[in-house]
Amino acid sequence: MAQLIDGKAISAAVREEIREDCEKLVRETGVRPGLAVIIVGEDPASQIYVRNKEKACQEVGFLSRTYRLAADTKQEQLEELIDELNRDKEIHGILVQLPLPDHLDGNALLLRIKPEKDVDAFHPFNVGQIMIGNYDLAPCTPAGVMVLLEKSGISVAGKRCVVVGRSNIVGKPQAMLLLHANGTVTIAHSKTKDLADLTRQAQVLVVAVRHPKLITGNMVSEGVVVIDVGMNRDEAGKLCGDVDFDSVAPKASYITPVPGGVGPMTITMLMKNTLTAARRAAKEI
Ligand code: GUN
Secondary structure: OOEEOOHHHHHHHHHHHHHHHHHHHHHHHOOOOEEEEEEEOOOHHHHHHHHHHHHHHHHHOOEEEEEEEOOOOOHHHHHHHHHHHHHOOOOOEEEEOOOOOOOOOHHHHHHHOOHHHEOOOOOHHHHHHHHHOOOOOOOHHHHHHHHHHHHOOOOOOOOEEEEEOOOOOOHHHHHHHHHHOOOEEEEEOOOOOOHHHHHOOOOEEEEOOOOOOOEOHHHOOOOOEEEEOOOEEOOOOOEEOOEOHHHHOOOOOEEOOOOOOOHHHHHHHHHHHHHHHHHHHHHHO
16 A cells, blocks of 8 residues: 655645745845735635635745735736736735636736746746756746655656646646656656556656546556646545545555645745745845
């Protein structure tokens, strides 16, 4: 039976490190990390994420500002707000909560955020830096996965890593981070033929496709490390991942549960990125 990777415990430990580092930064430079979150409309899941971000900021001692805007907010208003936050010395990280209402051009908004304040690491400048391997801001979820692996003492160097999913938020950057850690990486997606053939070759398997219980026990090999990024509801309305935990766990060496695996790490890495951005700003004062 697999060892569980306890994302809650690892996240709490990393947050404590961030809280101490924040205190030190304030003491030594007078700079307190500040995060601005922009949320447009009433998407219920987004409301919960944003509240959790506020709580996390409080926990680690950051300044937190949330801009809750009406669903019919105009593109120009958002661009003006981003310009203002780009200039704001108290704010080191700017995050536009996704998804956005359809009438808004999310890409244009991402491009508007100063790359130094882009704590999601979604701006093409940061995406390029990640590709090159010269980055200190990495997208929160894939970065959180790397921390889970490290803190569990799992090295991916030289191992066959399979990432299922090719989104800009998780799959693609995850593949790059694993590659930088010297994994041999394959990306699978909805058009991949013989997915099971490929996943059976994986020594490290990261799944991020938003498809409940896609990966079943017969699709993995004995001893695989399984990281489940999925967050879905099953037929009974119960939270579940992209991995069928009950059939996969007996074959895996390590596995993340859902909930309590990758989920708690994402916001923790957002705090880490905000701290990194604030430290950089403090050096430039
Ligand atoms: N919505 C769901 N996940 C994310 C994320 O990582 N960043 C942002 N900005 N919005 C999200």
